[in-house]
Amino acid sequence: MKRNRWIMTTIVAVGLMLANHAWAGDLTPPGAPGPTMNTLAELYQKVTNALAEVQATKTEVQANQQKLAELQQRLVTAGTMQQTSGDMVLIPAGSFVMGATTNVGHESYSDETPQHTVSISAFYMDKYEVTSNLWTEVYTWATNKGYSFGTGWRGKAANHPVRSLDWYDAIAWCNARSQRDGFTPCYTNANGTVYTNAAANSYTGGCNWAAGGYRLPTEAEWEKAARGGVANRRFPWDDANTIQHARANYYADPAYPYDTSPTTGYHPAYNSGGTPYTSPVGSFAPNGYGLYDIAGNVLEWCWDWYSGTYYSSSPATDPRGPASGTYRVLRGGSWYNFAVSTRVAYRDVSYPDVEYNYIGFRCARGL
Secondary structure (H helix, E strand, C coil): CHHHHHHHHHHHHHHHHHHHHHHCCCCCCCCCCCCCCCCHHHHHHHHHHHHHHHHHHHHHHHHHHHHHHHHHHHHHHHCCCCCEECCEEEECCEEEEECCCHHHCCCCCHHHCCCEEEEECCEEEECCCCEHHHHHHHHHHHHCCCCECCCCCECCCCCCECECCCHHHHHHHHHHHHHHCCCECCEECCCCCECCEHHHCCCCCEECCCCECEECCCHHHHHHHHHCCCCCCCCCCCCCCCECCCCCECCECCCCCCECCCCCECCCCCCCCCCCCCCCCCCCCCCCCCCCCCCECCEEEEEEECCCCHHHCCCCECCCCCCCCCCEEEECCCCCCCHHHHCCCCCEEECCCCCCCCEECCCEEEC
């Protein structure tokens, strides 16, 4: 009804404009409509035709948008395009070979073997390590909602990764980020309530993997994401099995044959202002999935408990680590670590309550 009233109003208005134009300067009735004049019926038909053209164009645009969305989804499924959600990247479902690439002659530690094929469900991963700025935003929101955290966390600058936070801080912060952004939190206490008290340095609950909120990646998710869709590589990039300061923020040492950096020691662009020598997130090229700082900058907490023999018995689909343990897994190396620690297969560990200035994290989220 509103649309019809608008059409009739438009027709009348256009008709009056044409009529005023015809009579200007001459009060003699113009007589029957000439070849350049229009009756109201003709004006109505023209407006109707114009509206039909607009609707046809709108329908065509919608059809093209649907085709584009379908094409994008096919490319994502094929692994040739990354779909994003805010500052997260979709890591496509699929299998990959996890562990040190001994099949191509690369070095290994015993806990990085044996190589084994793992199937991972699709998930989102933060493009960047959590920055000091994002941490502070969520932290402020969370502490006003009853959350509590440890006091060690810091950031060298707003766009540097937050660091010096323990595993308990990381999972509670993930819950707070989830609630702030309208998602269901993943981490619950043993009684089913949302985990909010990281300051207690204790956690006896579990992870609701179907919740859809932010969480730490599993170790297997982290390695799949770190490899960027490429097999048989030592590092997150696909064009070389060597590392240099041009590629990552780490402690360079030519004692490692695959460390070919012309500059040695701490990264020369960031070794000022006192430790930690972190760098702004995104300072180096991303890997094949569009993830930044997978190698170096800060070590990243994972969900899993650590076991040095886990690879011999881990599930083939979506492994989530041992049921218990003493240490939690860390991945990726840092500004403080040698090149060996920046290898995508390297497994670092720590007590969950430590707050070293080279430890940070990034979030994952289920679909």
